[in-house]
Amino acid sequence: MKPLILNFLDLSTPExxxxxxxxxxxxxxxxxxxxxxxxxxxxxxxxxEGVPLALEAHLARFARSASMLDLPExxxxxxxxxxxxxxxxxxxxxxxxxxxxCMTRGIEGEVSAPTGWALGFIAxxxxxxxxxxxxxxxxxxxxxxxxxxxxxxxLQGAKTLSYAVNKSVLREAERRGATDVxxxxxxxxxxxxxxxxxxxxxxxxxxxxxPSMGILPGTTQGDIFxxxxxxxxxxxxxxxxxxxxxRADGVWLCSSxxxxxxxRTIDGNAVPLDHAATELINGDLDARRS
Amino acid sequence: MKPLILNFLDLSTPExxxxxxxxxxxxxxxxxxxxxxxxxxxxxxxxxEGVPLALEAHLARFARSASMLDLPExxxxxxxxxxxxxxxxxxxxxxxxxxxxCMTRGIEGEVSAPTGWALGFIAxxxxxxxxxxxxxxxxxxxxxxxxxxxxxxxLQGAKTLSYAVNKSVLREAERRGATDVxxxxxxxxxxxxxxxxxxxxxxxxxxxxxPSMGILPGTTQGDIFxxxxxxxxxxxxxxxxxxxxxRADGVWLCSSxxxxxxxRTIDGNAVPLDHAATELINGDLDARRS
Ligand SMILES: Cc1ncc(COP(=O)(O)O)c(C=O)c1O
Ligand SMILES: Cc1ncc(COP(=O)(O)O)c(C=O)c1O
Numbered sequence: 001m002k003p004l005i006l007n008f009l010d011l012s013t014p015e016x017x018x019x020x021x022x023x024x025x026x027x028x029x030x031x032x033x034x035x036x037x038x039x040x041x042x043x044x045x046x047x048x049e050g051v052p053l054a055l056e057a058h059l060a061r062f063a064r065s066a067s068m069l070d071l072p073e074x075x076x077x078x079x080x081x082x083x084x085x086x087x088x089x090x091x092x093x094x095x096x097x098x099x100x101x102c103m104t105r106g107i108e109g110e111v112s113a114p115t116g117w118a119l120g121f122i123a124x125x126x127x128x129x130x131x132x133x134x135x136x137x138x139x140x141x142x143x144x145x146x147x148x149x150x151x152x153x154x155l156q157g158a159k160t161l162s163y164a165v166n167k168s169v170l171r172e173a174e175r176r177g178a179t180d181v182x183x184x185x186x187x188x189x190x191x192x193x194x195x196x197x198x199x200x201x202x203x204x205x206x207x208x209x210x211p212s213m214g215i216l217p218g219t220t221q222g223d224i225f226x227x228x229x230x231x232x233x234x235x236x237x238x239x240x241x242x243x244x245x246x247r248a249d250g251v252w253l254c255s256s257x258x259x260x261x262x263x264r265t266i267d268g269n270a271v272p273l274d275h276a277a278t279e280l281i282n283g284d285l286d287a288r289r290s
Numbered sequence: 291m292k293p294l295i296l297n298f299l300d301l302s303t304p305e306x307x308x309x310x311x312x313x314x315x316x317x318x319x320x321x322x323x324x325x326x327x328x329x330x331x332x333x334x335x336x337x338x339e340g341v342p343l344a345l346e347a348h349l350a351r352f353a354r355s356a357s358m359l360d361l362p363e364x365x366x367x368x369x370x371x372x373x374x375x376x377x378x379x380x381x382x383x384x385x386x387x388x389x390x391x392c393m394t395r396g397i398e399g400e401v402s403a404p405t406g407w408a409l410g411f412i413a414x415x416x417x418x419x420x421x422x423x424x425x426x427x428x429x430x431x432x433x434x435x436x437x438x439x440x441x442x443x444x445l446q447g448a449k450t451l452s453y454a455v456n457k458s459v460l461r462e463a464e465r466r467g468a469t470d471v472x473x474x475x476x477x478x479x480x481x482x483x484x485x486x487x488x489x490x491x492x493x494x495x496x497x498x499x500x501p502s503m504g505i506l507p508g509t510t511q512g513d514i515f516x517x518x519x520x521x522x523x524x525x526x527x528x529x530x531x532x533x534x535x536x537r538a539d540g541v542w543l544c545s546s547x548x549x550x551x552x553x554r555t556i557d558g559n560a561v562p563l564d565h566a567a568t569e570l571i572n573g574d575l576d577a578r579r580s
Contacts, residue, residue, distance in 0.1 A: 001321070001398055002399060006320065008320075023320075023321075024319060025319070026318055026319050027316050027320060028316055028318035028319070028320060028322070029314060029315070029316050029317070030296065030298075030317060030318060030407050030409055031293050032318070032325070034325045035318055035324045035325040035330075035394070036390070036451065036453075037451065037453040037454060038450075038453055039453070039457050040325075069458065070458075100326070102325075102326070109292060119320055119321065139441070140440070140441045140444075141444070142432070142434070142441050143432045143433070144432070144476070151429070151430045153455070154430075154455055154458075155455055155458055158454075161326065161327065161328050162451075162453065162454035163328055163329070163452065164329050164330075164359065164445060164451065164452035165443070165444055165445055165452065166327070167323075167327055167329050168359065168360075168443045168444075171443075172442075
């Protein structure tokens with residue numbers, strides 16, 4: 001991730017506004033709750049030819065995360081404009097780009113407005129990953145599959161700035177010779193990756209676990225299912241047991257800038273790579289212009 | 291919390307250094323991993339007459355958190371100096387103060403140094419809370435009591451900047467008419483508060499759960515036990531079942547700037563308030579000068 005374009009928001013009025021700043025400018029105080037408590041939310045949208053992808057789905061999830069954290073309801077008109085503007089500034093970058101937009105609870109102890117910004121960046125080139133696949137390990141997330149329903153205060157399924165665990169599991173994966181992770185519940189369900197949704201093809205059906213399991217509704221997974229259905233392929237949003245995954249003849253970790261990354265090993269065991277299906281899915285994703 | 295004194299560190303050399311800045315100065319970039327991922331650690335020490343309390347215990351826990359997050363080992367000489375300096379600058383504040391010190395993983399995508407600072411602040415006056423007690427609710431943390439041992443990648447027991455849940459549970463407490471929280475494990479153990487350690491007096495013994503249960507080794511709890519033992523009172527670090535708490539004739543939530551806050555109700559049920567014990571404990575805490 002290399003920062004390119006920064007728009008910083010002023011959220012002290014109901015309409016709000018934004019202005020360009022230098023991407024490496026220090027704009028955050030050390031007592032901002034975003035940094036002292038990871039108390040805020042974010043979204044990362046892919047950008048192709050200066051156009052943010054799945055923008056409405058990202059905005060909807062942003063509003064959902066805000067509500068889960070009891071943050072002020074974001075003015076989606078304003079956020080739409082700032083993300084579109086940030087993406088548009090990168091139309092000539094000639095490489096894959098993305099926009100990350102964040103809102104924190106603001107300054108601690110002040111009756112203050114939220115803090116917000118949108119950062120346009122150059123994304124990592126996903127070509128090799130999409131072609132060669134990734135090695136993943138399953139790691140326990142420590143929660144039951146129904147934790148979001150029984151204990152909503154644990155914020156499972158919100159896209160928060162408290163992502164230290166989502167980074168920590170990548171280091172554990174590395175120690176085990178892998179580069180990514182599939183979270184499992186304590187009661188034997190497949191959940192998601194630390195920054196991706198899981199899609200598996202089991203018995204000929206593309207399946208992904210439901211957001212009610214304390215996982216994010218994936219914007220990329222959503223667009224993939226729309227494309228697959230348009231092509232007459234079977235999809236299903238349904239619980240996936242750990243044992244079900246052993247039967248899969250294709251597994252993908254799906255996210256905004258990387259697209260569908262095929263999984264080639266899970267805990268060291270080979271998973272079939274269906275290059276044709278991967279190319280079809282990523283072709284459809286790359287053909288999006290909204 | 292009102293910021294008073296800010297020291298910002300330069301951690302780009304092995305020795306490191308620090309310099310005074312204005313406490314409301316923006317010093318953090320929007321792509322600092324501390325804010326984008328809550329990827330960092332912190333400590334908050336109480337300060338009396340310009341002297342930081344339990345400093346060695348805070349430094350030891352800081353190093354322990356760094357290790358749990360695979361962060362560079364902090365140069366404790368440097369951190370000791372910056373905390374002492376920050377506290378010293380507030381010697382004449384005439385009110386209860388504290389120092390919060392933080393280290394983040396630095397800028398995303400750069401081979402960069404960690405980011406660090408120490409912020410001296412005016413603390414909330416704990417007098418009323420210590421006298422009147424607090425209303426708390428028990429909330430499920432979603433994990434088993436042994437999660438830190440089975441799944442260390444979940445960082446339970448590290449004091450990280452990913453504290454959104456520790457704040458979310460306070461809003462849930464407020465919705466239930468309380469102001470603080472006691473976390474429980476899914477298998478029926480008492481853990482800690484979102485920013486405090488629990489001490490209960492059960493069958494005449496002051497008891498606190500062990501850090502092996504994925505909770506912080508409390509520096510305040512540590513000093514309280516030392517004082518109680520010096521006075522010939524019985525203490526024990528041991529598992530506390532939820533049902534055991536019903537037998538307690540005194541419960542306190544203990545933390546650096548507030549001291550020992552007596553619990554007067556749990557889930558709406560009265561808990562005995564032992565004013566004499568509370569005053570004895572807080573008297574000993576306030577008499578500390580190191
Ligand atoms: C936990 C988690 N699940 C799933 C996703 C995938 O979402 P999207 O496809 O919208 O990028 C992300 C994205 O970062 C994530 O953080
Ligand atoms: C989760 C948690 N437990 C316990 C404590 C109490 O630690 P200390 O007494 O060192 O302030 C804290 C302090 O903030 C905390 O965050």
